[in-house]
Amino acid sequence: MSSRPKAQTARAGFANVVGFDDAPFPHAHAGDVRVFGAVYADERVVGVLTTVVRREAIERTLLGHVPGGARKWALIQQAGRMEPCGEIFVQRAGLSLAEAHATVLRHSREGNLPEPLRVAHLIAGGVTDGESRGRA
Secondary structure: OOOOOOOOOOOOOOOEEEEEEEOOOOOOOOOEEEEEEEEEEOOEEEEEEEEEEEOOOHHHHHHHHOOOHHHHHHHHHHHOOOEEEOOEEEOOOOOOHHHHHHHHHHOEOOOOOEHHHHHHHHHHHHHHHOOOOOOO
């Protein structure tokens, strides 16, 4: 009897991903908004990110205040419009819609929301409101 582990079957989609969500804010709010990211290596959280953006001011912030911002803004534009991908919307660059969908499915554990996005949502609510409500 061999002591080697069974070979794992390859799963479609990308293993390393980050999900971003904005913190809760009133609908009429026009100022700064906190954004949180949950970084995943396959099924493991390996980091948490946060930054502040001005609502509807991503282009101005990147071009005026971020080193390499023009290149980053060009990447956002290259990704094109948000598009439906299963039950969520994605913006993608360098991968097909099928690859994006496979990645969403790979990281979805409960319902239709990928785990990195669900966790970013929970973190954003917990930090901002003192508790997360799980309504992702």
